[in-house]
Amino acid sequence: MPKQAKRASRGLPSTTFVLDNGAYTMKAGVPGSSLDPPTCRIVPNCIARSREKRIYIGAELDSCEDFGEMIFRRPVEKGFLVNWEGEKCIWDRTFFDTKLISRKVSPSESTLILTEAPNCPHQLQLNTDQIVFEEYKFGGYYRCIGSSLNAYNDLTSLFKEPQSKPSDAVAPAECLLVIDSGYSHTTITPLLNGRPVQHAIRRLDIGGKLLTNYLKELISLRHYGMMDETHLVNEIKEDACFVTSNFSRDLERTWKGGLRDHREVDTSMVVDYVLPDYTTRRRGFVRPHDPSHSAKMRRLGAGGPHDGPREDVVPLGNERFVVPELLFNPADIGMQEAGIVGMVFESLSQIPPSLWQAMLGNVLIVGGNTKIQGFTDRFRRELREIAPSQYVVRVAVPDDPIKSSWLGGARLASSRENLEALAVTRQEYEEHGPHLLSQKFSNRIK
Numbered sequence: 449m450p451k452q453a454k455r456a457s458r459g460l461p462s463t464t465f466v467l468d469n470g471a472y473t474m475k476a477g478v479p480g481s482s483l484d485p486p487t488c489r490i491v492p493n494c495i496a497r498s499r500e501k502r503i504y505i506g507a508e509l510d511s512c513e514d515f516g517e518m519i520f521r522r523p524v525e526k527g528f529l530v531n532w533e534g535e536k537c538i539w540d541r542t543f544f545d546t547k548l549i550s551r552k553v554s555p556s557e558s559t560l561i562l563t564e565a566p567n568c569p570h571q572l573q574l575n576t577d578q579i580v581f582e583e584y585k586f587g588g589y590y591r592c593i594g595s596s597l598n599a600y601n602d603l604t605s606l607f608k609e610p611q612s613k614p615s616d617a618v619a620p621a622e623c624l625l626v627i628d629s630g631y632s633h634t635t636i637t638p639l640l641n642g643r644p645v646q647h648a649i650r651r652l653d654i655g656g657k658l659l660t661n662y663l664k665e666l667i668s669l670r671h672y673g674m675m676d677e678t679h680l681v682n683e684i685k686e687d688a689c690f691v692t693s694n695f696s697r698d699l700e701r702t703w704k705g706g707l708r709d710h711r712e713v714d715t716s717m718v719v720d721y722v723l724p725d726y727t728t729r730r731r732g733f734v735r736p737h738d739p740s741h742s743a744k745m746r747r748l749g750a751g752g753p754h755d756g757p758r759e760d761v762v763p764l765g766n767e768r769f770v771v772p773e774l775l776f777n778p779a780d781i782g783m784q785e786a787g788i789v790g791m792v793f794e795s796l797s798q799i800p801p802s803l804w805q806a807m808l809g810n811v812l813i814v815g816g817n818t819k820i821q822g823f824t825d826r827f828r829r830e831l832r833e834i835a836p837s838q839y840v841v842r843v844a845v846p847d848d849p850i851k852s853s854w855l856g857g858a859r860l861a862s863s864r865e866n867l868e869a870l871a872v873t874r875q876e877y878e879e880h881g882p883h884l885l886s887q888k889f890s891n892r893i894k
Contacts (some may be wrong), residue, residue, distance in 0.1 A: 527565035559588030597856035
């Protein structure tokens with residue numbers, strides 16, 4: 449009887465809080481039951497200050513009406529959580545307020561599933577573990593690489609395979625190659641039974657942040673000074689940029705020529721982006737390019753009374769595709785790294801060739817950059833071109849690539865047996881100390 453009581457006291461709490469702690473946004477929520485589907489809340493992972501000196505913390509940014517000259521402070525830099533003072537402020541203001549998530553989180557009565565970037569420095573991991581158990585006092589805890597949670601998603605339907613297991617069975621995929629392109633970087637992670645092959649993980653230091661900064665430089669050089677308009681330029685990138693299927697052809701179509709050989713650009717490639725005024729509209733929009741003289745005068749504020757009100761418009765030509773092209777050709781800005789497809793084969797070269805067929809047949813792409821128009825088609829085509837011809841190449845994209853890792857964590861949380869095998873209780877932490885977590889969470893293949 450005493451043994452049974454001791455075992456019960458060391459069990460994980462029944463409630464699980466899943467937190468995909470990304471650099472740009474956090475995906476968080478308490479997974480529901482079969483009758484109560486999981487609800488994931490996307491929250492900005494930042495502290496922002498407006499030009500009126502008002503401070504917005506986390507989800508408060510959703511209520512902001514004017515993003516002009518907004519300054520952002522992000523606790524996660526280069527994929528790693530380096531500022532716990534700021535992160536704790538965001539967590540406190542966000543996750544323990546019943547208005548922001550579907551269910552109130554009581555840390556002492558919850559198990560936390562928390563994601564991190566691959567190859568996180570050991571000291572940063574120790575800091576995180578101490579905050580979780582000693583500051584928040586969570587009842588249970590599992591820290592893992594975010595990409596690995598995708599192995600728990602329903603991949604049979606995603607890859608359109610016949611269902612071989614009962615629908616309620618939750619087990620990690622045997623072989624999965626996850627390409628995660630987010631805000632700070634892009635990572636390629638081979639997974640075997642849900643465990644990352646550590647030495648085969650590859651990182652490309654190009655993510656949404658670098659793309660936005662590059663677009664800021666191009667627009668500031670050619671049109672308006674926008675080096676202080678990070679939020680606005682990020683929206684321009686999301687609304688107007690695309691990945692081209694033929695870079696040299698599209699570059700030719702948008703070339704204006706020189707002084708002596710001036711020519712008209714292809715208007716199907718050039719668009720006008722109407723900037724927000726933060727009075728009548730909070731977000732800008734794309735419309736077909738108007739090269740007429742009246743449109744130019746209206747942009748300059750010199751049109752006649754019948755030309756309509758002045759508009760702040762940014763014409764976008766080759767900026768639309770040269771920015772996301774960096775994911776495939778980092779050498780365009782002098783980076784001595786292979787592109788995203790080249791990184792895939794650098795990763796595969798570190799695992800036995802006998803696993804290549806299974807990995808290339810189960811490629812999953814997630815992250816915010818995968819939502820750029822044309823990304824998936826370009827990636828699939830280039831991967832097929834350089835992969836050995838005897839292998840079948842299958843590339844799948846979740847319905848929501850931003851929430852994919854969180855949804856995998858929610859499915860893991862629904863399997864009590866799997867979660868208990870991976871997580872650590874607060875009692876175990878207090879008894880054995882932080883070294884237990886280092887051993888337990890190194891659930892990887894070396």
